Amino acid sequence: GENVEQHPSTLSVQEGDSAVIKCTYSDSASNYFPWYKQELGKGPQLIIDIRSNVGEKKDQRIAVTLNKTAKHFSLHITETQPEDSAVYFCAAKKGGGFKTIFGAGTRLFVKA
């Protein structure tokens, strides 16, 4: 069935370093790839997304890259700050369907 693999499950970085989270999806018909950040006691919040007609998208310290051939996409956070500490989820969705498939999440710790 459809699935999204996300790695690593836990990531610890020093403040100011970069963090990279990688995801692989199985359904080649997927064309929308959102990333969510979930802080303690809150629901997931969209931080960036990318569609399959684009290879890279950047928003300040956050960037996402997509390799459709390999069915990989990645989240890059530069100059990490303690407030970046949270659980990050990748997801994949195909057009015309109702279901968004989520990865299992990456817990990011940014040490001050």
Add this chain to the structure above:
Amino acid sequence: ETGVTQTPRHLVMGMTNKKSLKCEQHLGHNAMYWYKQSAKKPLELMFVYSLEERVENNSVPSRFSPECPNSSHLFLHLHTLQPEDSALYLCASSQDSLVSDTQYFGPGTRLTVL
């Protein structure tokens, strides 16, 4: 209020109780979703409503019963739950379920079944 709200935020219930979770979206969206979030597992889609019609039911046990009286409100009625049903239940909404993809989540209801 803005965004997606959920009540209650925390709920403890026995296996013989009946309770309901409530979700309200203030975004003018037409689609609403229920997800189950368990520790170290991906978000599990339970139900999808589009224009108040259920369009997805992901093999969810009948002890969970959704209700969507209008496009702004979504309920999840619970009865005779099991301890393994303890989880964070998240509600989400989107402009619609097919064309616009971005889902906006509420804060969730932390459910504990004793």
